Amino acid sequence: MEHLIEKNVDLLKKANIYFDGRVTSRNYTDNEGVIKSLGVMLPGEYTFGTKAAEKMEIISGKVEVLFAGVESNWERFQEGDTFEIPANSSFEIKVEEITDYLCTYM
Amino acid sequence: MEHLIEKNVDLLKKANIYFDGRVTSRNYTDNEGVIKSLGVMLPGEYTFGTKAAEKMEIISGKVEVLFAGVESNWERFQEGDTFEIPANSSFEIKVEEITDYLCTYM
Numbered sequence: 001m002e003h004l005i006e007k008n009v010d011l012l013k014k015a016n017i018y019f020d021g022r023v024t025s026r027n028y029t030d031n032e033g034v035i036k037s038l039g040v041m042l043p044g045e046y047t048f049g050t051k052a053a054e055k056m057e058i059i060s061g062k063v064e065v066l067f068a069g070v071e072s073n074w075e076r077f078q079e080g081d082t083f084e085i086p087a088n089s090s091f092e093i094k095v096e097e098i099t100d101y102l103c104t105y106m
Numbered sequence: 107m108e109h110l111i112e113k114n115v116d117l118l119k120k121a122n123i124y125f126d127g128r129v130t131s132r133n134y135t136d137n138e139g140v141i142k143s144l145g146v147m148l149p150g151e152y153t154f155g156t157k158a159a160e161k162m163e164i165i166s167g168k169v170e171v172l173f174a175g176v177e178s179n180w181e182r183f184q185e186g187d188t189f190e191i192p193a194n195s196s197f198e199i200k201v202e203e204i205t206d207y208l209c210t211y212m
Contacts, residue, residue: 006117011134013110013165013208015146021204024130024146028117040121040130040146059119098127102119 006030019046025103037103041095049090053106057082061099066092112136125152131209143209147201159193159212167205172198 008031016025016037023046025039041061058081064074065083068090077083084106085091114137122131122143129152131145147167164187170180171189174196183189190212191197 004119006119008114009117011112011115011117011144013112013144015144015165015206017146017204017206021146021148026132026144038117038119038121038132040123040127042127059121098123100121100123 006036019044022046035105037105039101039103041093041099041101043095043097045092045094047090047092048085050085050087053087054085055082055104055106056085057102057104059100059102061095061101062097063099064094064096112142125150128152141211143211145207145209147199147205147207149201149203151198151200153196153198154191155196156191156193160191161188161210161212162191163188163208163210165206165208167201167207168203169205170200170202 006028009028011028012026016027016039018024022042022044023039025037027035027037029035041063058077058079060079062076062078064076066074067085074094075083112134115134117134118132122133124130128148128150129145131143133141133143135141147169164183164185166185168182168184170182172180173191180200181189
């Protein structure tokens with residue numbers, strides 16, 4: 001994990017709640033003005049769309065990801081791994097263990 | 107809700123995960139040095155113990171709470187409500203709808 005604590009951020013109180021609460025996150029703006037989101041995904045399979053490009057960092061947990069336009073090539077990511085999703089795209093994610101993540105909007 | 111955004115806070119990246127992820131939260135220190143936690147509880151019934159006294163604010167959702175030492179007197183709280191739990195105590199909580207909350211350690 002790059003940093004354990006994000007210093008001097010502006011944190012939105014209200015949570016984002018998706019998939020009946022099986023994925024939740026909270027947005028903040030870091031001290032350089034970058035918008036990020038810290039969240040938790042419970043086991044399950046989800047599809048997400050992107051507007052901005054996103055960088056996902058797995059803080060803990062285990063997932064498999066299928067990027068849009070890629071046929072049957074699931075990639076595994078776990079603690080400390082990162083992956084990027086282009087703008088205006090989508091990805092499917094299988095959450096195998098409770099996954100704590102940081103999403104950075106690029 | 108007192109403030110929509112908490113400004114200039116130090117946010118711990120790693121989530122707290124309880125009850126198989128049905129309750130998750132993330133800790134931060136506000137700009138006056140007060141330790142707080144923003145979390146989400148999925149429907150269910152949970153028991154929590156306190157070390158420090160806590161003030162809970164329901165950002166959204168609906169719960170019933172039974173404070174330690176009180177017999178069968180469940181109290182209802184919902185969006186905008188707050189309640190306090192003394193130090194070294196406990197409470198039972200029935201989460202009726204997905205509940206987004208702010209906990210302040212006092």
